[in-house]
């Protein structure tokens with residue numbers, strides 16, 4: 001009897017580990033995203049003192065159109081959820097993906113939460129049930145004379161066809177997501193080129209008078225002072241318009257880097273000598289943090305990415321503040337032509353287009 005209980009307990013544990021394995025893997029992913037050493041905000045000791053003020057305001061401060069000032073990040077948006085925030089669901093959220101702010105991300109999150117997880121859970125519970133049934137029903141004690149059955153055509157057909165059918169069903173949303181991620185940016189998409197360097201990022205804006213932004217990680221002290229998550233905050237963000245298709249190009253200047261922002265479901269390698277390109281539309285304004293996701297050398301962990309998505313008018317103001325120009329017609333260009341008279345050369349070149 002003891003042996004039977006032991007076996008039953010072991011098989012229960014095995015089945016539970018199957019059920020929860022994906023959650024554990026996700027937790028690891030999350031830990032990676034949270035950045036080594038980001039303990040100041042998300043970890044234990046200093047967090048309790050600081051987490052209240054650190055990850056700043058709930059809303060973006062109002063900004064005058066025409067002027068540009070950096071946007072304050074929104075707590076738990078576009079960054080790893082702070083498990084110590086005390087908000088309901090904070091811990092649970094930190095076990096899964098970040099909230100998504102792109103259409104692909106929303107689709108992928110739906111597929112994971114409402115499609116894959118239920119299927120995995122149902123299969124795991126079914127297998128657990130079968131295991132327990134077999135352990136009890138076909139134990140040595142219950143069957144002193146073992147059965148010599150070797151084949152059963154009906155059951156073999158079923159256990160071949162049913163798993164194959166499940167895979168075919170999963171393939172539908174899976175291939176849909178894959179295809180969506182390969183969608184080509186439309187002709188009028190805003191082009192931004194992200195170059196990975198050892199160990200920082202550079203962003204250039206070929207449509208906007210060749211603006212070039214060099215982006216380095218802020219020290220933990222400066223990040224906290226700014227109300228941003230340490231190890232994710234940068235001195236100069238990649239500023240983009242929200243709600244507009246973006247053509248994100250990535251390339252490596254020295255070794256392979258990878259441009260990844262979890263809350264936008266965006267990851268693309270930056271390979272020397274090869275220009276990769278991918279469509280990204282950020283649904284709403286905000287600050288979204290990511291990291292280099294290809295092991296690229298000693299300071300790989302210290303080249304974060306911060307994307308600031310602004311309403312188009314404010315993006316135009318940022319472009320002007322950088323001495324750039326807005327392409328085509330529209331308010332941005334008029335303002336640029338007026339304000340940027342000293343930089344006439346650049347403005348004229350863009351106007352001539």
Ligand SMILES: [Cu+2]
Nearest residue numbers: 257258292296
């Ligand atoms: Cu890198």
